[in-house]
Amino acid sequence: MSSAKSGARSGAAEKNGSVSALGKSASSDLTSPWSRAFTANAEWPDKDEFLDVIYWARQILGIVIGIVWGILPLKGFVALLLFAVVNAGLIYLYFSTFQNIDEEEFGGAWELTKEGFMTSFAGFLVTWIIIYSGLHHQ
Structure with a gap:
């Protein structure tokens, strides 16, 4: 179970990382x-x-x-x-x-x-x- 939780966390972290990266690039393009x-x-x-x-x-x-x-x-x-x-x-x-x-x-x-x-x-x-x-x- 703990490996499943850590896998879910890493997946969420990757998603959050990509979202923040997208948000960062999108905000610079959104002038x-x-x-x-x-x-x-x-x-x-x-x-x-x-x-x-x-x-x-x-x-x-x-x-x-x-x-x-x-x-x-x-x-x-x-x-x-x-x-x-x-x-x-x-x-x-x-x-x-x-x-x-x-x-x-x-x-x-x-x-x-x-x-x-x-x-x-x-x-x-x-x-x-x-x-x-x-x-x-x-």
């Missing part, structure tokens, strides 16, 4: 994509995580630009063109300068620049129309 998003020249082992960061950053940016464009009474084609230039320009500066990533790993600069653009545009339009109408409609 949040958002913490890496705000860290210059961060490592992106999973390309999909970086694309998710680009996508969601662009959604937030679209809403913020919509609020600003609504407060400033911007309207018409100029506002739409400015949105496209500011949105694409800021995202391009983010991934090319701040993150300094190799664009070719993600399919080129164009693929990164257009990632989530249309949904960002939709969020911008809704926000811009609501804020502009609420503040400047008579």
Whole structure:
């Protein structure tokens, strides 16, 4: 019986050792994509995580630009063109300068620049129309 108990203990110790080893390696790999998003020249082992960061950053940016464009009474084609230039320009500066990533790993600069653009545009339009109408409609 004692040999069975010691065998069970050694098996449990091996399991615990492997679990702690897995937990240790997993915890070092589990840095949040958002913490890496705000860290210059961060490592992106999973390309999909970086694309998710680009996508969601662009959604937030679209809403913020919509609020600003609504407060400033911007309207018409100029506002739409400015949105496209500011949105694409800021995202391009983010991934090319701040993150300094190799664009070719993600399919080129164009693929990164257009990632989530249309949904960002939709969020911008809704926000811009609501804020502009609420503040400047008579």
